[in-house]
Amino acid sequence: MNLIDTHSHLFLEEFTDDLPQVIQCARHVGVTHIFLPNIDSTTIAPMLAVCDAYPNYCFPMIGLHPTSVNANYMEELTIVEEALAASNRYVAIGETGLDLYWDKTYMDEQLVALDKQIHWALEYDLPIVLHCREAFDLLYKVLLPYRETSLRGIFHSFTGTVEEASRIMEFPHFLMGINGVITFKKSNLSDTLANIPAERIVLETDAPYLAPVPHRGKRNESAFLADTLLRVAESYRLSVEEMADITSANALKLFLKQG
Numbered sequence: 001m002n003l004i005d006t007h008s009h010l011f012l013e014e015f016t017d018d019l020p021q022v023i024q025c026a027r028h029v030g031v032t033h034i035f036l037p038n039i040d041s042t043t044i045a046p047m048l049a050v051c052d053a054y055p056n057y058c059f060p061m062i063g064l065h066p067t068s069v070n071a072n073y074m075e076e077l078t079i080v081e082e083a084l085a086a087s088n089r090y091v092a093i094g095e096t097g098l099d100l101y102w103d104k105t106y107m108d109e110q111l112v113a114l115d116k117q118i119h120w121a122l123e124y125d126l127p128i129v130l131h132c133r134e135a136f137d138l139l140y141k142v143l144l145p146y147r148e149t150s151l152r153g154i155f156h157s158f159t160g161t162v163e164e165a166s167r168i169m170e171f172p173h174f175l176m177g178i179n180g181v182i183t184f185k186k187s188n189l190s191d192t193l194a195n196i197p198a199e200r201i202v203l204e205t206d207a208p209y210l211a212p213v214p215h216r217g218k219r220n221e222s223a224f225l226a227d228t229l230l231r232v233a234e235s236y237r238l239s240v241e242e243m244a245d246i247t248s249a250n251a252l253k254l255f256l257k258q259g
Contacts, residue, residue, distance in 0.1 A: 006032050026222035026223045031225060034054075044083065062084055093120055094123075097131035098114060098133075099132075127152045146171075158178060178193070183231050199250060205221065207222055212224055215225065
C-alpha cells in the first residue's frame, strides 16, 4: 500500500529529538512521499535540511504562511522570490492563503502576499497550497479570476460544507486536503465527502497538528495518516488499498506530474 502525506511540518522543533524514528514509522505504514510546506524565512533552512536528509522522500515547498504576514511581509516575500529564482527543487508554492481567525490586522497585506504567490505559481508552473481559516468567501473571490487558467493546487485542511466543496470544484485543477479532522466526533466531513469525487481529494496530516483519533491530543506524525485513510475509505465505501491508490495518484499528478 502506498500512502502520500501531502502536508507535514516535520522540520519543526517537535520532531528535533526523534525524526529518524518518525520517518521509519511512516515508511512502515506505507508512506512513500511527504510534502513539506514552508511557513516563513525562519523555516526554510530546517525544511531543506530535512529534505536533504531524506531525498526523494521529503519534498519542499516555498511560500509565506498568512499568519506570518506582518509589518515586514515584503521582506519575507523577497526571500521567497529569491529562493524560487535560485533553485528548482521546490515542488509547490505554499503554504499561503488567508487566515482571519487569529487576527485581521494584516488582512490587506495577506491579500497582497497571496496575490504575489498566485502569480509565482503560474510563472513557475507550480501547484499552490492554500491555507484558509475563517476566510472562505474572500479566498474564493480572490481565486475567481483564475478559474479558467492553469492554476492548480490544494485547499489544505478542507473541513468545509457541501456548498464550499462545490465551489472549490468549480476550479478544475484544485484538490481538497483531508486530514485527521475527519476522525473527530463532531466532524461532518464524512457526509461532505459523499459529494466530492475521490479524484478531487488528497490525504495529509498537518503534523504536528490535528492528530486523528485514536491519537488525538498527541503530536501528529506522518504514520498517523493510516488512521485518516481508514476513515476516508469508509466514507467512500472503498478498501483502504483502493483509497490509498486513488489519493496517491492524485498527489503525484499534482506535485510531480506523474500519471
